[in-house]
Amino acid sequence: MDDKYGRSWLARPVTRNEKEMNTTLAIDLDAINDPYKLPTEVLNTAVSARRLSDSVNIWRSYSDTSFEYKVYLHFFDFEERVDNSEKRIMNIIVNGFGDGVDENKNNVTKTISLSHRDPLTVPLTVEQGMGINNIFIKATSHSHLPPMLNAYEIYRVIPQSASATHQDDVDAIQRIRDIYKISRIKWQGDPCGPKGFTWDGLTCNTNDPPRIISLNLSSSKLSGDIDSTFSNLANLEILDLSNNELVGQVPEFFAKLPQLKILNNLTGSIPGALIEKSNLQLSLEGNGGICEIGSCEKNKNIVPVVATIASVVVFLIIVGIVMAIRRSLRKNEGGISSTSNKEQLKLKNQTFSYSQIHDITDGFKTMIGKGGFGEVYLGTLQSGERVAVKTLSLSSNQGYKQFKSEAKFLTLVHHRNVVSLVGYCDEGDAKALIYEYLSKGNLQEQLSDKNLNVLGWKERLQIALDAASGLDYLHNGCKPPIIHRDLKGSNILLDENMHAKISDFGLSRTFANDNDTHVLTNYPGGTPGYLDPEYHSSGTLNKRSDVYSFGVILLELITGQPAIRGTPDKPSHIHYWVKLKLEAGDIHAIVDPRLKGNYSVASAWKFLEIGMSCLPDVAIQRPDISHITSELKDCLSLEVSLQRNVSNKLDSFLMDYTLIDFNESDIVPNPR
The missing domain is CATH 3.30.200.20 (Phosphorylase Kinase; domain 1)
Structure with missing residues (x-):
């Protein structure tokens, strides 16, 4: 969770010639000059060869020689020494036999010397045509200590076939990022490329050069005025600014964007030029600080009149309520459990x-x-x-x-x-x-292996986003906030259009006020498999207890597996099962096999990343549900964008064959 660049680090199994190393000494990241920004957990763990003559080996095969590869080996020698004169000097050999000798001379070799508690990262380039078969790290004849390694990264360099994003869009989006201090991890590099790795919240077209056509900045903590830089995104079709703290009026410059069709969600007076845009869908809710009707100055002049009218209306409403209560009591005396000493329900429904x-x-x-x-x-x-x-x-x-x-x-x-x-x-x-009544039942039933109608990948993403939006409303849209306390698949109901709604509030609790963060409870509520593991030690539940339960639901959506697997004698939690599968780095072994590969790998990895981020045992390490909602919006947008690209390619493919005489059976298009 503390990786500045958002990398996910996986533990590598130790071989028989190696031993694990770790340190409990505090590491001050601020005092370490490390441009690669390795997290503490990477720096304080390592593997070492058992003997001076043994080597640390990385047996990874990248046999596709058509690519160039980048290898980064990370070292941080924290081992305490009896004799400070002891040195750790090592040879690094890529595609060798462990001794630096390769008959084909087709290897990469480098010699390094480590200093105590001084990080060192060795970048190596494996040129196109070579590939990678193995990497050996071996002590030299002058070394007093065996070889060691903390971590490694291997990247395949993918040539870009498309050109970079149009410079006007690059300048505009970077200025927007700087003005509003947007700190999304993935807002680095080229906004629209490489393909499948666009910035979070962005959708780009396939032009040459590509242009930004959709920008989702909802729940991004934007504040202040709406800057005119947005008008420089000339091809923008969709702009979502909902759930921020923007002030001022709706700018007229939005009318100058010829392609703009949807503008979410602003509150305020609408300039005439925007009203005249016949293709614009404008949602007027979500940023209460913007002026309501007309200009702010005009609003100030009508405040006394509005206040007078409001006071009269409130008075009339109060009188009406009192009279209605009296009529109700006379008509329905004893109607709501009047013979019971229990508190009567006072419901509006x-x-x-x-x-x-x-x-x-x-x-x-x-x-x-x-x-x-x-x-x-x-x-x-x-x-x-x-x-x-x-x-x-x-x-x-x-x-x-x-x-x-x-x-x-x-x-x-x-x-x-x-x-x-x-x-x-x-x-x-x-x-x-x-x-x-919600006709499609609950999510648990839909994901059951007894259900022959398998939920599609996009449906699962939409259900996740719907449920996250509902939970975000309970946590951040209700005053005081509401903790559900029993989120699970059977409490996510689905309507005829497969839109999700949260149900079953029998165990819910509100905070006493907006400043509270925990609710003490003698009864944990919840369901085994979904209950926050921190509850057992703290006895309290909070918003992030719901986030943990929601993370389990996300893993169920991704894998199609129940929260608790195995047998009653040997139960296994879905989180543990996913972590084991992650060690192999194979997303297809994690995603529900009933989907038969009908999903994009990019959105699958992102979906899984979102789910895993909800599940640390320590509650403070889990994100707020508003962040999860924003990430799921981006994940769904990514899937939609990738599907659109595939569809466009298929259309283009079929167009290429329109002048060729063939039978329908000659071509069976594969949508993937």
């Missing part, structure tokens, strides 16, 4: 009697689910709207407290990715919650 619930469900005819709270039945309102009716079982372990909790939270939250409460029934022992 529609109330239903037991007989109405019985009619809605046709005598509880069709059960569509069952949980700790009770059974869930399919129902139909008089309007024809289908609903899900969750009844409270008298034997429920969760009971009335969780019934009230879920009803409370669902009356407070309103978001497209959080399930909606239609109403409730609280009549004596009969208690039920009535929700909107």
Whole structure:
């Protein structure tokens, strides 16, 4: 997590001629002159040959000789010495036999000497036509100590067939980065290249040179005015500035962007030139600091009038509420558990009697689910709207407290990715919650190997983004924030369009105020496999406890595997299984095999990276869900962009054959 350049480091198995080395001494990264910025965990671990005559070997085969390779060997000799005069001098041989002799003279050789606690990185170039078969690190005859190695990186140099990004776009996006101090790790190098490695949040076209056509800066902590530099991105079609802290009016210069079709999400007066853009979709929500109607100056003049009107309206509303409460009490005396000493539910949603619930469900005819709270039945309102009716079982372990909790939270939250409460029934022992009905069931069912309709890769990315957006709303859009405490696949519901909504708030908690960070609880809630491992030591849950649970859900989406694998006697967590697979570096061994390779490797790696970032055992090392949401948006954009490129290539391929006489059976296009 502390790698400045976002590299992922994997442990390499130790051979029989090697031994592990490590140090517990503190390493001051600020005091070390290391341009490669190696993390502490890389610097304080190493392998060493057991004997002076043994070598440290890297058996990696890169047999494709059409590429040039770059090798970086990292050394940090932290081993304490009895005699400070002892030296560690080594030969590095690429494609050799361990002694520096190669009959074909087709190797790369270098001699180095390490100084105590002084980092050294050795870059080597393996020229095109050579490839890599092995790398040996061997002590020289003048060395007192055996060879050692902390870490290595090997890169394949991919020639760029396309030209670099148009210079106007490069200048504009770099200025935007500098003005708003955007510190995304992947905003380095050429914005649109190489292909498949564009900057996060950017989509580029296939022109020569390529131009930026989509820019997603949502949740990027942008503040201040909207700079005119955006107008220099002449080919921009989509611009998302939602969930930032921008101020001022919507700039008129956006009308000068001829290709701009979508502008999300600003609040404020719309210049006439923008209104006249017939193809522009403008979303007016998300940045409350921008002026509401007309100019800011005009708004100031109408404040006294608005305040007067508002006070009258508030007074009338209060009077209306008091009168409504009095009528309700006279009409429904005893209607909501009035014979009970329990706190009455005060819900804004529609109330239903037991007989109405019985009619809605046709005598509880069709059960569509069952949980700790009770059974869930399919129902139909008089309007024809289908609903899900969750009844409270008298034997429920969760009971009335969780019934009230879920009803409370669902009356407070309103978001497209959080399930909606239609109403409730609280009549004596009969208690039920009535929700909107989501026809595709829950995510756990969709990912089950019993489901013959396999979720596609893009669908999985969209479900992840939907669920992240809902959780982001609970954590950062509700005041005070709400911790769900029981996120899992069965609590992610899907509508007919496969859009996801978070459900089941029976165990949720709010913070006492916006400044709180933890909730103490005697009952952990949650489900084995999804529960924050830090809870067992701290006894507290926080926002990042939900992030851990969400990370498990992301791994389930990627792999198609359940949170807990194995047998009851030998259970294995999905996180541990993925980490073992990662050691081999094969993404295809991790992604759900039922997809049969129908996904882009680039988006798969990014999706996996996002999921793993949620799962450190220490909560403070997990990102906020707003960051996860932004990363998932970029991941989905990457997949869409790659699919579009493949589609364009296929169209171009088919066009090349339009003048050739052939039968349809002669060509079977492969969409990959």
